[in-house]
Amino acid sequence: MSYYFNPHGHQCPWYAYTELLGYPSSSRCEEIACYLMSEPVNTVSSFAFLIVAFICSSFLLKKDHPDLKLFVNIFVLAAIFTAGFHLMNNFIMQLLAHGSFFILIMIGLVKSFIRWGKISYTERTPILLTSGFVYLLLSFLLYKKFAHPEILVPLIFTLYILLELKIKKTNDENENTGTCFLSYFLFLLGSLAIYLDQQKFNCDPQSYFQLHAFGHILLAFAFGLFFYHLYQFYPYKEIKADIDFDHLPAQDQETIEEINQAEEDFVQISLAEDELEQDENPEDDVQIEFSFDPDEDKDKPEK
CATH class of the missing domain: 1.20.5 (Single alpha-helices involved in coiled-coils or other helix-helix interfaces)
Incomplete structure (x- = not known):
């Protein structure tokens, strides 16, 4: 992992951990503080994911399908890993944060294939586990090639949008796709804000307004809308x-x-x-009696 650099000074709390867990694959505009919280603004803004995740959890009162529960749990983990990444600035936390968002989109992608009839629900868990492993492998390979592994998340989201358009055209489903496209639009805006921050666009390292932090807020709303879009495909729970x-x-x-x-x-x-x-309307009972005498045929003369 010698392609990148350690953003912490030798005397900073997280320097040794970053040496152990790997250097981050990208830098941000915010100045790295030599304190417990290395990026204060970006760390605090990460709690936007946690707030939206708790809002999504309130919808589980009416629909408690395992897919929706899994989405909320992964959403909470994504918030924790994102805050941890900006707290410590190392590659492993970055990988876990981006991997969590990747799995969130994969939950929707697998559901789309189930609705399309291409896979069964029993194949959901193996596919999610396999895709998570493939993401980790590809991310590590891209990291070693000095590429940006976080590009995999926008790619899988774009694939999901294309699949949704295909399903809507093929099955002619009466679904609300507005939230899906709005989610994708906010996701692109958030990703653009983070990219511009990495390119040091209009950068003020000591400012309380950071494009990366603003991107967190946009992405939080994007994944909240993504959850709401998936919410329509699951039945209401029975109240007993x-x-x-x-x-x-x-x-x-x-x-x-x-x-x-x-x-x-x-x-x-x-x-x-x-x-x-x-x-x-009385019905007459009609009784028909049949009688048969076997000796009667014997008395008849033969012709």
Whole structure:
């Protein structure tokens, strides 16, 4: 990992850890502070992901599908890893942060293939695990080639958008794609802000406004909308409640008794109507008797 440099000074808290875990593949405009929080503005802005993740978790009250739970959990991990990366500035934390966002998009991509009928739901977990391993491998190879491994996240998001357009055209599904495209648009804006920050565009290292931090906020909203887009493809959960009828208030018990009495009256009225119809249209019982005498054929003369 000698292609990059350690952004920390020798006396800084995270210098030894960065030497051990690898140098980050990119630098940012914000000045590296020789404190516990090496990039204060970018670290604090990372909590935007955590806030949006908690908002997404509130939607699980109505739909608690395992895919949605997995998305929220990975979203929380992405927030933690992003904050950890800007806190410590090393390659491993950078890899985990970008890998978390990659898996978030892969959850949606796998769901799209399931809706398209190309894979079954039982294949979801192996595909996610395999894609995560492939991402780590490709990221490490790109890192060794002095390339930017974070480019894999925009590529997989673009693939998801193209697949959504294909499914909508093929299956003619009545789905809300507005949130999907808005999510992608905010994602591109956030990625652009982060790229410009890396290129030191309009850079003020000591400013409280950093393009990279602004990119965090845009990306947080982008993945929140991405979650909301996926939310429409899952059913509402069933609400089951055990009612103790013996301990209901008197008014509720009277209401239940009235309902039961109304049901009994309805059954009796239905039976009475059936009997009345039978009386108005009586059916004559016709009995046909057949008799057979075996000796009768014997008495007939043969022709």
